[in-house]
Amino acid sequence: MRVDAADVVPEPAIAEPVRRVDEVAVQELITTPSGRTVLDFGQNLVGRLRVRLTGERGQVITVRHAEVLEHGELGVRPLRHAAATDHLVLSGGEDVFEPEFTFHGFRYAEVDGWPGGLDPETARAAVTAVVISSDMRRTGWFESSDELVNRLHENVVRGMRGNFVSLPTDCPQRDERLGWTGDIQVFGPTASYLYDSDAFLASWLRDVAAEQADRGGVCPVVVPFVLPFGAKPAAAWGDAATVVPTTLLERFADRRALAEQYPSMRSWADALLDLAGDRLLWEGMFQFGDWLDPDAPPDDPAGAKADPDIVASAYLVRSLQLVTRAAREVGDAAGVERYGDLSERARRAWVAEYTTPAGRIVSDAQTAYALAIAFDLVDDVTRAVMGDRLAWLVRRAGYRIGTGFVGTPIIQDALTGTGHADVAARLLLQTGVPSWLYAVTMGATTVWERWDSMLPDGSINPGEMTSFNHYAFGAVADWLHRTVAGLAPGTHGYRRLRIAPVPIAGLDHATTRFETPYGLAEAGWAARDGQIVVRAVVPPNTTAVVVLPGGTGELEVGAGRHEWTVPDPRDRSVPPPVTLDSTLGAVADDPEAFATVLAAVEDADTGQTGALRSLKEWTDQRTLAEELVRLPTGAPDEVRTALEALNARRGAVVAG
Numbered sequence: 001m002r003v004d005a006a007d008v009v010p011e012p013a014i015a016e017p018v019r020r021v022d023e024v025a026v027q028e029l030i031t032t033p034s035g036r037t038v039l040d041f042g043q044n045l046v047g048r049l050r051v052r053l054t055g056e057r058g059q060v061i062t063v064r065h066a067e068v069l070e071h072g073e074l075g076v077r078p079l080r081h082a083a084a085t086d087h088l089v090l091s092g093g094e095d096v097f098e099p100e101f102t103f104h105g106f107r108y109a110e111v112d113g114w115p116g117g118l119d120p121e122t123a124r125a126a127v128t129a130v131v132i133s134s135d136m137r138r139t140g141w142f143e144s145s146d147e148l149v150n151r152l153h154e155n156v157v158r159g160m161r162g163n164f165v166s167l168p169t170d171c172p173q174r175d176e177r178l179g180w181t182g183d184i185q186v187f188g189p190t191a192s193y194l195y196d197s198d199a200f201l202a203s204w205l206r207d208v209a210a211e212q213a214d215r216g217g218v219c220p221v222v223v224p225f226v227l228p229f230g231a232k233p234a235a236a237w238g239d240a241a242t243v244v245p246t247t248l249l250e251r252f253a254d255r256r257a258l259a260e261q262y263p264s265m266r267s268w269a270d271a272l273l274d275l276a277g278d279r280l281l282w283e284g285m286f287q288f289g290d291w292l293d294p295d296a297p298p299d300d301p302a303g304a305k306a307d308p309d310i311v312a313s314a315y316l317v318r319s320l321q322l323v324t325r326a327a328r329e330v331g332d333a334a335g336v337e338r339y340g341d342l343s344e345r346a347r348r349a350w351v352a353e354y355t356t357p358a359g360r361i362v363s364d365a366q367t368a369y370a371l372a373i374a375f376d377l378v379d380d381v382t383r384a385v386m387g388d389r390l391a392w393l394v395r396r397a398g399y400r401i402g403t404g405f406v407g408t409p410i411i412q413d414a415l416t417g418t419g420h421a422d423v424a425a426r427l428l429l430q431t432g433v434p435s436w437l438y439a440v441t442m443g444a445t446t447v448w449e450r451w452d453s454m455l456p457d458g459s460i461n462p463g464e465m466t467s468f469n470h471y472a473f474g475a476v477a478d479w480l481h482r483t484v485a486g487l488a489p490g491t492h493g494y495r496r497l498r499i500a501p502v503p504i505a506g507l508d509h510a511t512t513r514f515e516t517p518y519g520l521a522e523a524g525w526a527a528r529d530g531q532i533v534v535r536a537v538v539p540p541n542t543t544a545v546v547v548l549p550g551g552t553g554e555l556e557v558g559a560g561r562h563e564w565t566v567p568d569p570r571d572r573s574v575p576p577p578v579t580l581d582s583t584l585g586a587v588a589d590d591p592e593a594f595a596t597v598l599a600a601v602e603d604a605d606t607g608q609t610g611a612l613r614s615l616k617e618w619t620d621q622r623t624l625a626e627e628l629v630r631l632p633t634g635a636p637d638e639v640r641t642a643l644e645a646l647n648a649r650r651g652a653v654v655a656g
Contacts, residue, residue, distance in 0.1 A: 105173025253493025387418020
């Protein structure tokens with residue numbers, strides 16, 4: 001936008017500065033199949049190298065950076081036009097190189113031209129990775145009995161740190177590094193827990209308002225806006241204008257930021273109302289939709305199962321709801337009346353247009369139901385029906401995730417909020433592709449942009465757009481904090497806590513800690529001898545509402561350490577025997593049997609394991625035997641033998 005210099009009033013910077021925040025040593029020196037020398041720092045990070053060496057004057061050392069190796073060589077295709085290359089020219093004396101005006105996203109650094117060649121000892125002494133980030137204070141932690149889940153959470157933390165560099169970027173490595181509004185819109189609650197990001201995000205929101213002022217209230221898809229496209233409104237991206245200020249109010253009690261952004265929130269809502277017209281439906285325009293749905297083709301990341309109009313119109317309702325709340329908070333009675341009425345009319349329009357009387361959504365996809373539930377678009381009766389349908393869709397998919405950028409941050413809340421915590425647990429602990437833990441099993445140390453940024457065979461996804469450090473799907477961490485461990489704000493800024501842990505199958509314990517303005521708060525649980533022990537720490541000058549597992553009422557407690565023991569509400573019965581006559585749905589419902597079947601098919605060396613892993617119809621209408629018919633002859637016998645061993649082992653456990 002064009003700004004008159006006379007209108008600019010200098011003020012101190014709001015957000016924390018970008019600083020060196022960590023240093024990482026070389027973990028391994030690799031010689032690739034082609035004979036190149038590559039340094040492995042053991043983690044995907046954001047920053048640059050500090051190199052100390054002495055050599056002949058004028059000699060050039062070339063360093064190329066990348067996030068992954070592909071079949072043993074530096075995987076640079078995802079960088080697109082970014083060179084990610086530093087050239088170090090030696091002075092002839094002792095040199096120390098550390099670039100000041102660039103950074104890279106990388107785990108691996110390929111070094112060429114090192115005097116005399118590199119050995120592991122020299123590499124560790126001479127080369128250090130310097131990690132940079134906006135220097136925010138860490139405030140949130142999570143730990144559970146599952147090491148893969150713990151690594152997932154750490155990957156989320158590392159991905160946030162690498163993408164919060166002056167502004168909230170979507171990726172730090174390729175020729176982009178832009179402040180995409182959709183990513184931070186979904187990740188804001190997680191960011192607000194992991195780090196004290198209030199000032200960082202409040203500063204960025206001023207940029208959002210400035211861009212809107214130049215575009216008739218439209219929040220562009222990136223802020224600051226530097227693209228030749230993307231100035232038109234896009235649902236879930238532009239809605240950062242209403243969602244992020246609300247997040248700062250809820251998590252930090254930042255009423256100043258909300259009041260400052262209130263005109264921006266209204267202008268976004270008004271721009272959408274102009275587009276929606278009298279029908280109050282946002283239809284027929286360009287949308288990113290449920291971006292990177294796992295079923296979308298590699299070259300069409302917007303090709304999601306959920307209809308983009310359903311997504312857009314749901315976000316219209318959501319933004320109108322949030323503007324109504326903001327109007328109430330800032331004391332704008334006329335705004336409360338106007339936007340409250342419009343949000344309800346838009347909600348009814350969404351229900352009338354996109355749902356059936358039986359509670360189905362015309363776009364029968366996981367994201368569509370998650371939106372209806374999480375955004376309060378339907379009444380309580382319909383909400384329960386839609387929760388059941390959502391759980392059924394997840395089960396049919398073999399408990400694999402079926403959502404993109406829009407549905408992923410809310411699907412776990414939609415499931416647990418409608419009584420399907422068991423299904424949410426299966427989604428969380430799934431390791432097959434697509435899933436949160438698939439990337440972890442593939443060695444990821446940050447969250448990926450695509451569910452399959454790296455394919456199972458070690459090849460990089462063929463799509464033109466692939467990043468290995470992209471925090472949007474990491475928004476699930478907020479659910480880990482609030483629901484699995486059970487610590488959430490009961491009122492704005494944690495002046496009152498809500499402690500309501502939900503022990504999920506597959507975990508033995510989960511704990512979270514959060515540094516509130518009043519002191520350290522903790523919540524968590526552990527399973528022990530058929531009981532659940534819930535522990536909580538409530539900081540001074542605060543109170544907490546407590547909902548215990550399996551309970552229906554609420555307790556209120558004051559500051560201090562608290563402990564409760566209740567019966568474990570989870571089903572701990574041994575599953576019934578699984579045979580070839582069992583339905584595919586019954587196999588999918590039994591995690592141990594499910595894994596046994598897949599392993600047995602693989603052991604049969606049929607080359608057909610992928611056919612079962614990618615099966616999309618794990619329902620009760622077909623049996624396992626019927627599915628195995630399409631595999632070579634040996635597969636059924638391998639599966640039968642494996643299942644008999646599983647059933648015998650379970651029987652021995654029961655008898656014992």
